Amino acid sequence: MAVDRDHVLRSAAALLARKSTATMDEVAKAAGISRATLHRQFSGRDALVRALESLCIAECEAALDAARLEEGSVQGALRRIVVEIEPVAGLLAFLYTESQLFEGEGQNEGWTKVDARIAALFRRGQENGELRIDLTPAWLTEALYGLVASAAWAVQEGRVAAREFPYMIVELLLGGALRREES
């Protein structure tokens, strides 16, 4: 029977989210298969990471779809994004740092599309007056990734409560830390 490729990917994602330097051997064990079989599915660590990247991109796209970016306020859409993306936050954080070391290589095509969709949302917010215009969509996008990764790690190490995950990110990203009088 063909090995459950999807199950292997998800096990690997879960493991690498916790321990980004895990060995192929550990990845195999985590998936409950032998290293040989793992290697038959993914010829090398690079292939595995690329597959994880594709998976993550697909899930992000799905999350963006589910968040219905064009619908309603940008604020609401952003809240939905973060909620939808929470399950892949760990994997996202792993890939976020992993991609730091692909120097010249140029990142996976798929990300540019995800980035573009998120940036477009921020741009829409700026155009309809919901968002301030002095922070560029590119930076807001980057900041969103950064906050998601930070939150994932902070939760992992117990520095913040897991249940607060979406709230913390969205509230900070949208509202900032300053106290406001009711607007």
Place this chain on the structure above:
Amino acid sequence: MAVDRDHVLRSAAALLARKSTATMDEVAKAAGISRATLHRQFSGRDALVRALESLCIAECEAALDAARLEEGSVQGALRRIVVEIEPVAGLLAFLYTESQLFEGEGQNEGWTKVDARIAALFRRGQENGELRIDLTPAWLTEALYGLVASAAWAVQEGRVAAREFPYMIVELLLGGALRREES
């Protein structure tokens, strides 16, 4: 003549900020010394990273001192922190991810002190009414690190302008992305 240890550390910091997987050989070359001499100064990569960590902690402490955290508004202090910390942002980002893979080990003592000072600043802001109280100081601290690291990478890859570095971080962290009527 004894090798300039500080120069070696700073070269290494600059290199590793760009390429976190750089070899000891590359680090040595970057500092203009041989691998043998590098190894005489720092017996192994671990020792080098630990030394960089100490350096970074010291610089962060110095930045916090220079930012005069107790003086004036929390908002102002935070702006000063980010400005002061910008020169070490790259190194900070490197260590931030590097520390993700020290699983059990427990992080360097020094960080807890830096964390505590920053968290205390946020707490002061909550107590004097400047900051909202529904985002914990721990999360705000974490978010600050995350945003600094994100900004450092984004600048490095040219996705955002370097001159905007402090502005982007502080404005987002304090004010959030939402547009406001004058407060």
Place this chain on the structure above:
DNA sequence: CCAGGGTGAGACATTGATGTATCAAATGCG
């Protein structure tokens, strides 16, 4: 000038992860 410590260059062994190959056992299918 000369002695000595530090340095650079290179050789060498080690280590850990990885890629590769083989073979017996298990599993599923006709």
Place this chain on the structure above:
DNA sequence: CGCATTTGATACATCAATGTCTCACCCTGG
């Protein structure tokens, strides 16, 4: 049941980074 494919276990080769050592060289201080 018997065959074919897949898997697990294992052994082996490779490879890169590292730790270690040696030795000639240079520079400086005495």
